[in-house]
Amino acid sequence: MSFNIVAIIPARGESKSIPRKNICSFAGKPLIAYPIELAKSIKRINRVIVSSEDSEIIEIAKKYGAEVPFVRPKELAEDKTATKPVLQHCVKYLEKNENYKIDIIVLLVPTCPLLTADRVNEALDLLESGKYGTVISVEKDLGRYWKQNIDGKYKMFYPKVRVNRQYYKPLYKENGAIYFCTYETLMGKDKIIDTENLGFLIMKPGEVIDIDFPNDWKKAEKKSKLGGYK
Secondary structure (H helix, E strand, C coil): CCCCEEEEEECCCCCCCCCCHHHCEECCEECCHHHHHHHHCCCCCCEEEEECCCHHHHHHHHHCCCECCCCCCHHHCCCCCCHHHHHHHHHHHHHHHHCCCCCEEEECCCCCCCCCHHHHHHHHHHHHCCCCCEEEEEEEECCCEEEECCCCCEEEEECCCCCCHHHCCCEEEEEEEEEEEEHHHHHHCCCCCCHHHEEEEEECCCCCCCCCCHHHHHHHHHHHHCCCCC
């Protein structure tokens, strides 16, 4: 079965933690270039679309080969804007203006420049199997967690009962790299993560770095120079 698979790359102009983050130079290229080039290297991804309200980002995205069929509305480019309506806006635009329906939405973010094509293809294999409505990337977390009560004292949060490591069930932590979903999940169920039909792509700790703060940038750039980006 053939699927219409579209990579959607949201890229806002403003960023509080790192100013103009999406177009800052990372290992010699604008950060926005990485998800574009990654998506374009994967044959089964039919289209690569950047959603932005920023004219400079739009110009750079086009330079690296992405489609920018619209300028994102200002009300969808605010600090508190969630990702879901941004994706839905793109899907609706293509349906209304091009009569083009997406089957699988590949959400790629500029802040994970170390994500590889192999991992994207693994996630797409899971979605194309028909077993899942969403696939997300996670890391296995064997940590033990405590929380502070109102009285200032600490209480074990997880696991509830302390056991030896061989009997310990790990947690799974989202690493921010992959959130792929079907059209039915995004538009029919009005969500990105279909918790009832969710597949995990388990990555190694530190395999990707989601760049939120300057220290993340330094770690990711160092890893890229050591061969972390392919």
